[in-house]
Amino acid sequence: MIEIDHLTKRYGSHTAVSDLCLTVEPGQIYGFLGPNGAGKSTTMNIMTGCLAATEGTVRIDGHDIFDEPAQAKALIGYLPEQPPLYLDMTPLEYLGFVAQVKGVGREARKRQLSRAMEVTQIEGVKDRLIKNLSKGYKQRVGIAQALLGDPKVVILDEPTVGLDPIQIIEIRDLIRELGKEHTVILSSHILSEVRAVCQRIMIISRGKLVASDTPDNLEKLFAGTATLELTVKGSEEQARAVLGALPGVSSLTCRPGEEEGRTAISLETDPPADLSEAAFHACVGAGLPILRMDMRRASLEDVFLELTAADQPELSSREEEPLDEPEDEEDEES
Numbered sequence: 001m002i003e004i005d006h007l008t009k010r011y012g013s014h015t016a017v018s019d020l021c022l023t024v025e026p027g028q029i030y031g032f033l034g035p036n037g038a039g040k041s042t043t044m045n046i047m048t049g050c051l052a053a054t055e056g057t058v059r060i061d062g063h064d065i066f067d068e069p070a071q072a073k074a075l076i077g078y079l080p081e082q083p084p085l086y087l088d089m090t091p092l093e094y095l096g097f098v099a100q101v102k103g104v105g106r107e108a109r110k111r112q113l114s115r116a117m118e119v120t121q122i123e124g125v126k127d128r129l130i131k132n133l134s135k136g137y138k139q140r141v142g143i144a145q146a147l148l149g150d151p152k153v154v155i156l157d158e159p160t161v162g163l164d165p166i167q168i169i170e171i172r173d174l175i176r177e178l179g180k181e182h183t184v185i186l187s188s189h190i191l192s193e194v195r196a197v198c199q200r201i202m203i204i205s206r207g208k209l210v211a212s213d214t215p216d217n218l219e220k221l222f223a224g225t226a227t228l229e230l231t232v233k234g235s236e237e238q239a240r241a242v243l244g245a246l247p248g249v250s251s252l253t254c255r256p257g258e259e260e261g262r263t264a265i266s267l268e269t270d271p272p273a274d275l276s277e278a279a280f281h282a283c284v285g286a287g288l289p290i291l292r293m294d295m296r297r298a299s300l301e302d303v304f305l306e307l308t309a310a311d312q313p314e315l316s317s318r319e320e321e322p323l324d325e326p327e328d329e330e331d332e333e334s
């Protein structure tokens with residue numbers, strides 16, 4: 001559905017996106033995950049034809065976004081980081097206007113407006129001024145405008161930013177609904193968010209794609225070690241003698257337990273293996289009571305932290321960086 005090939009974007013001397021290649025298959029919800037400043041918005045703005053690339057190509061269902069912008073853009077609905085709302089209009093007026101600008105014919109307009117308002121559940125506020133709506137409802141209006149034109153792909157840049165926890169849950173449910181009929185790409189710097197709604201995760205770090213897979217596969221891929229955490233009633237010497245002899249143990253660290261006479265142990269294996277049963281039998285055999293035992297594998301959070309470890313905190317401000325191509329402005333989507 002979307003093919004990004006060797007995409008690079010430089011703002012003056014600063015490279016925001018570097019030789020990015022990725023493919024988005026139809027019918028799935030993709031999470032574009034990366035720390036602040038990783039290049040998510042830049043990539044999305046290029047993907048949607050709002051920003052020119054320095055190098056590389058983006059194809060939407062075979063149409064090059066730079067060579068065939070009209071055909072490519074017709075396939076995309078976009079909610080930018082700052083929703084493009086006219087605050088002095090009502091949602092109904094605004095959506096009617098957007099549909100017109102997108103070239104939706106009179107017949108289809110009515111149908112698409114009702115569907116967009118129904119899916120985003122804004123019928124109840126359709127005649128109120130947008131400026132008087134809560135942030136959650138403004139976001140819904142922003143998503144509704146992205147649905148007009150019946151796009152195959154819906155791209156949402158940080159759709160839950162600034163919302164309260166209840167609004168976040170509502171917008172996540174809405175995104176899941178959208179995923180039934182559209183290919184959805186959403187960006188976020190919050191792992192739990194992407195984990196909650198996306199079937200595939202693309203992790204971007206310093207403008208480069210560092211991983212792309214299902215959440216489960218990413219966890220498996222990076223489950224390089226498995227750690228067994230135990231607390232036993234006994235000394236460090238006893239713990240080492242009993243547990244250090246288990247097959248496959250690659251490292252064993254001990255520290256005093258929270259109470260006198262207890263020892264806490266972290267046991268790693270290589271290759272990764274679950275030693276909990278073997279540890280149980282060994283401790284029982286040696287008369288060493290186990291007070292606590294827990295198996296810990298690499299979580300998606302560990303994967304994310306490991307892959308984006310090289311990212312530095314944002315130092316430069318956007319205003320200080322020179323802007324390049326003037327056509328960036330001209331290319332702005334309606």
Ligand SMILES: Nc1ncnc2c1ncn2[C@@H]1O[C@H](COP(=O)(O)OP(=O)(O)OP(=O)(O)O)[C@@H](O)[C@H]1O
Nearest residue numbers: 011016035036037038039040041042043189318321
């Ligand atoms: N117009 C601009 N001029 C100069 N630098 C820019 C401009 N827009 C973005 N950048 C820089 O490009 C890098 C990538 O920014 P981008 O907004 O794409 O990241 P992001 O992953 O979307 O971050 P966030 O989650 O904070 O929005 C950052 O270092 C940013 O400062």
